[in-house]
Amino acid sequence: MVDNEIVEKKTAQKILDVARDLVRSRGYSAFSYADISEQVGIRKASIHYHFSSKDELVGKLVLQYRETMALKCDRIARSAASPDRQLMEFARLYQDGLEEGQICLCAMLAADFAVLPEPVQDEIRIFFQETETWLAAVLQQGCEAKKWQCHPSIEQEAKGIIAMLQGAQLLARSVEDSSAMFEQIVFPLLSARFS
Amino acid sequence: MVDNEIVEKKTAQKILDVARDLVRSRGYSAFSYADISEQVGIRKASIHYHFSSKDELVGKLVLQYRETMALKCDRIARSAASPDRQLMEFARLYQDGLEEGQICLCAMLAADFAVLPEPVQDEIRIFFQETETWLAAVLQQGCEAKKWQCHPSIEQEAKGIIAMLQGAQLLARSVEDSSAMFEQIVFPLLSARFS
DNA sequence: GTCTATACGAGGATAGAC
DNA sequence: GTCTATCCTCGTATAGAC
Numbered sequence: 001m002v003d004n005e006i007v008e009k010k011t012a013q014k015i016l017d018v019a020r021d022l023v024r025s026r027g028y029s030a031f032s033y034a035d036i037s038e039q040v041g042i043r044k045a046s047i048h049y050h051f052s053s054k055d056e057l058v059g060k061l062v063l064q065y066r067e068t069m070a071l072k073c074d075r076i077a078r079s080a081a082s083p084d085r086q087l088m089e090f091a092r093l094y095q096d097g098l099e100e101g102q103i104c105l106c107a108m109l110a111a112d113f114a115v116l117p118e119p120v121q122d123e124i125r126i127f128f129q130e131t132e133t134w135l136a137a138v139l140q141q142g143c144e145a146k147k148w149q150c151h152p153s154i155e156q157e158a159k160g161i162i163a164m165l166q167g168a169q170l171l172a173r174s175v176e177d178s179s180a181m182f183e184q185i186v187f188p189l190l191s192a193r194f195s
Numbered sequence: 196m197v198d199n200e201i202v203e204k205k206t207a208q209k210i211l212d213v214a215r216d217l218v219r220s221r222g223y224s225a226f227s228y229a230d231i232s233e234q235v236g237i238r239k240a241s242i243h244y245h246f247s248s249k250d251e252l253v254g255k256l257v258l259q260y261r262e263t264m265a266l267k268c269d270r271i272a273r274s275a276a277s278p279d280r281q282l283m284e285f286a287r288l289y290q291d292g293l294e295e296g297q298i299c300l301c302a303m304l305a306a307d308f309a310v311l312p313e314p315v316q317d318e319i320r321i322f323f324q325e326t327e328t329w330l331a332a333v334l335q336q337g338c339e340a341k342k343w344q345c346h347p348s349i350e351q352e353a354k355g356i357i358a359m360l361q362g363a364q365l366l367a368r369s370v371e372d373s374s375a376m377f378e379q380i381v382f383p384l385l386s387a388r389f390s
Numbered sequence: 391g392t393c394t395a396t397a398c399g400a401g402g403a404t405a406g407a408c
Numbered sequence: 409g410t411c412t413a414t415c416c417t418c419g420t421a422t423a424g425a426c
Contacts, residue, residue: 011391029224030310032419046392048421101309110365111306114296115225125369152383159366159380160359167362170305171354174320185354188347206409227401241410243403 012050014040020061024102028058028112055117058109062123065105066130069093073134083142084195087161090135091186094165098178103169110166132158148194164189207245209235215256219297223253223307250312253304257318260300261325264288268329278337279390282356285330286381289360293373298364305361327353343389359384 009017018039022031033044033054040047051057076089094104106127113121135158142148150157168185172178204212213234217226228239228249235242246252271284289299301322308316330353337343345352363380367373 025309027222027224027307027310029222030307033421034418042391043393044420045394045422049391052421054420103306107365108306110368111298111303112222112225113368114220115222121369128366128369151387156379156383159376160384163362163366163380164355164359165362166365167358167360170302170361170365171323171358173305173308174316174323181354184351185358188351189355192346228403229400237409238411239402240404240412244409247403249402 011040011042011046015047015050015057016061016064019057020065020105021097021100021102023058023061024097024105024108025100027108029115055120058116059120059123062105062109062120062127066123066127069127070130070134073131077134077137083138083145083147084190086138086141087190087194088187090138091165091190094169094186095179095182098169098172098182101173101178103173104166107166107169128162131162135161142194161190206235206237206241210242210245210252211256211259214252215260215300216292216295216297218253218256219292219300219303220295222303224310250315253311254315254318257300257304257315257322261318261322264322265325265329268326272329272332278333278340278342279385281333281336282385282389283382285333286360286385289364289381290374290377293364293367293377296368296373298368299361302361302364323357326357330356337389356385 015036018036019031022035022039033047036047037044047057051060072093073090076086079086079089081089097103106124109116109120109124110128113124116124132155136154139148139150139154139157143150143154165186168182171185172181175181210231213231214226217230217234228242231242232239242252246255267288268285271281274281274284276284292298301319304311304315304319305323308319311319327350331349334343334345334349334352338345338349360381363377366380367376370376
């Protein structure tokens with residue numbers, strides 16, 4: 001894709017985008033080809049030309065989500081901001097979509113885990129693992145700079161942060177101003193612990 | 196119900212119990228009357244005698260879940276254990292069912308929030324509110340006993356703990372030994388912060 | 391690539407017999 | 409209270425025309 005060139009989004013990508021938002025708000029079992037069809041403006045049957053089955057569609061969805069999140073994390077890491085600043089930026093990523101009733105795709109699919117086909121389950125696992133690895137690197141920087149200490153280990157501290165973020169999204173869902181609720185939970189905790 | 200008397204569980208309660216476990220593992224949209232029917236040993240149609248609709252069934256489900264959890268919390272509170280001990284016991288509640296792939300009913304339904312009928316949404320909100328209130332009381336005790344301090348407020352600290360617990364359940368879902376994962380996340384955090 | 395038409399099963403729900 | 413039988417809708421998926 002060339003800059004400054006208006007490129008029509010390909011249908012396959014349109015489908016992925018719409019499906020992603022649907023899953024992020026309703027979950028795996030509660031979204032349908034009919035929903036996608038309506039929002040993309042093609043017929044149900046046409047979706048099958050691009051993705052042979054629902055499972056394949058969701059598989060691609062998670063794969064692309066992983067890539068996108070990895071890119072965003074990369075951008076934060078290369079910003080060369082201080083470790084605590086990077087943590088805050090990372091947390092901000094999970095505020096995205098909250099106002100529209102969407103949570104992290106993989107948080108939603110973790111809830112739906114029991115009904116997912118194995119390949120998708122594997123993708124979810126990889127997402128959480130990658131996230132933990134990225135976070136661990138940031139936490140490590142902070143330790144080395146004597147900004148904070150991690151107990152009992154960097155790895156567990158990273159898991160704890162991820163749990164807090166995913167949980168805060170769930171809690172935020174049930175209240176009017178989700179974004180405010182999320183901030184109220186997440187940022188005080190991060191500030192108290194890491195700055 | 197009289198002690199030491201074997202009482203046949205009534206069908207309505209059997210249905211509720213089976214449905215609760217189904218929702219806790221698959222979510223609202225992915226469990227069906229057929230599933231319940233199979234496990235309870237009656238026909239699909241018979242379920243409608245006890246609960247006129249799926250929505251009514253799930254409504255009753257959450258109501259009963261709230262009551263059960265309130266009872267368990269009450270028992271912890273009246274145990275007169277130290278505040279930090281009460282926190283640990285509270286956290287243990289959320290470890291229940293994890294090995295069987297079940298998470299907190301309201302965590303699951305928070306994920307499914309967008310597709311729930313309003314009355315059920317209200318029940319979920321009440322559950323989280325009650326939980327927060329209970330937790331706040333315990334945290335308050337700890338503050339008064341100079342065991343710890345809460346920043347920026349007891350209320351937000353309570354929300355943070357709930358978020359961590361719900362999030363830890365989600366994360367734990369995707370790994371082999373869910374219970375161990377849950378412990379690994381939750382107890383170090385609680386210990387570091389509140390003991 | 392997208393359409394229409396259709397297959398086929400599963401979902402929740404109702405009627406009426408026992 | 410539970411059953412059988414049935415309804416109707418919606419789900420994913422396929423075949424074949426354009």
